[in-house]
Amino acid sequence: MPALYERDLAAVASVLHLRFYPLATTSGSGPWLVEEGGRRLLDLTAAFGAAGLGYAHPAVAAAVTKAAGEMAGVSALMGATPETVGFAEELLALLPGGTDRRVYIGHAGTDANTAAIRAARAATGRSRVLTFGGSYHGGLGESQGVSGVYVSGGLRPEPGLAQVPYPYPYRPHAFVDSLLADVLGRVDAELSTGDVAMVMVEPVTNDGGVIVPPDGFLAGLRERCDRHGTLLCADEVKVGLGRTGTLHAFEADGVVPDVLTLGKTLGGGLPLSAAVLPAEVDAAAEGQILLTTIGNAVCTAAGRAVLSTIVTEQLWTRAAVLGERFLAGLRAVAERHPLVGDVRGRGLTIGVELVTDRATKAPATLETALTVFRAFELGVLVDYVGPDSNVIELTPPLVLTEEEVDLAVQVLDAALGDVESGQVPEDAIARYRGW
Known part of the structure; x- marks a missing residue:
């Protein structure tokens, strides 16, 4: 576990914690965050949507610097x-x-x-x-x-x-x-x-x-x-x-x-x-x-x-185009993974619902948490939502590129495969309660 994350646990109130993995970052740019230690992570959460223009956007940084100085x-x-x-x-x-x-x-x-x-x-x-x-x-x-x-x-x-x-x-x-x-x-x-x-x-x-x-x-x-x-x-x-x-x-x-x-x-x-x-x-x-x-x-x-x-x-146009690319890629992934019960969304608000049985659509709550954790290990940040905590939520920054969409699809494909093959142990998520 990163030293910065350990310091957080010792100093920051747990009432602030909504954690899915041991994330500890020191900088960011665009849709990427950099962990303590230098690993880059593609953030498909945009911090629950708050980093809609990504991190350290030049226009925002310049405006804030000027306003703070005046x-x-x-x-x-x-x-x-x-x-x-x-x-x-x-x-x-x-x-x-x-x-x-x-x-x-x-x-x-x-x-x-x-x-x-x-x-x-x-x-x-x-x-x-x-x-x-x-x-x-x-x-x-x-x-x-x-x-x-x-x-x-x-x-x-x-x-x-x-x-x-x-x-x-x-x-x-x-x-x-x-x-x-x-x-x-x-x-x-x-x-x-x-x-x-x-x-x-x-x-x-x-x-x-x-x-x-x-x-x-x-x-x-x-x-x-x-x-x-x-x-x-x-x-x-x-x-x-x-x-x-x-x-x-x-x-x-x-x-x-x-x-x-x-x-x-x-x-x-x-x-x-x-x-x-x-x-x-x-x-x-x-x-x-x-x-x-x-x-x-x-x-x-x-x-x-x-x-x-x-x-x-006109970032709404970009969101519409990239959303269609994301949905198409994820629906292709769904065909290879029985865990995926549905892929849905509009623009860059996308959900991947995981189920234990496609016929009954019984929620795959544990498997969802494991997939989100495995994606983090593979370098992509996502979280999960829904009353049964079985929908992987994608709300990436609007400045995402087509290449980054394709990379995200590949990583989620790999994460699902690793969970379905039993490569991600349950105890990996024991400390992260999510919702």
Whole structure:
């Protein structure tokens, strides 16, 4: 085990640990990280999506260096700075719809989603929020309390939480066991009570198992929210800003949400999130989240560099092309490995579901953890998600090359083969609990 990793175990609180292998890195560039000792690792996680432009992106580094040198304040709470105002203006310019909106600027998807929930409740006078089974909206407070992955795990839900299945087009599941019409019918029934302030939905789920919903799902939600006077929030913290092959993931269904939340890729590796709200909704919740360093000039400078890079290089087009290449390669791999039950995704949000039996689709939870660990040993970083922890998640940086896609496919092919042949012992993962 690397010395740096041992030091981490001795000094860093375990509440911060979500570990799949003994990763200890000292530098990074593009989609590559460098371990203590010099080994290079191809990162297909992008740090859970937060390194959407890869590591040490030149535009982000230059913007951060300049902002830190000028240091025009450290908070949006007390006043305006050019970087923070510019960031909000540039983000608004990228959104369709043309309505009067404001940008909450935060540190993470967690507080962006909490800001959206509080504002929706204040503006509508309604208390309930509707989310979906297997959803992930944050790790603290209200956003955690409406997340399906936490509620199903035993966390006390937000008072009055309405939760319905996410339309899962692959197989029946404990969380999601119905088709699109049934799901939309359940949404309709919940909204008809007249006390739901907002529907919060991920256009593609990740932590719930990398689920791409059937066409018409978001459009169906939009129609029902309009009918019942309910706000629609697209949580694109993980899948937004080009990852799914369009600039905004909601574009795939031809709708525009009332509220949009962003994070991860937005900060270029720095803590930055946003909730875009209708002006009248924002005004109802003035001063409801007071985190001292939100809207600081350094992080918003990074955000401006990220937005500029994504738009200038049209990285959503790159994600669409590379995603198709990835899916084709992984589906070819699936034909050689009985462990693979399904390969699915949109753009550079991809899931490889592992099963012990293709007929029953029984989850291969142990084998998934072993495959992820073996891929790490072979030089590729992936993680696993899903209620049964049996979906290998790929959310690589948007700056990946075709050659790196092909390398990743080869390594995952080898890792699956090593697990199927019994070459990876169970005790190898004993110290790494993952989810």
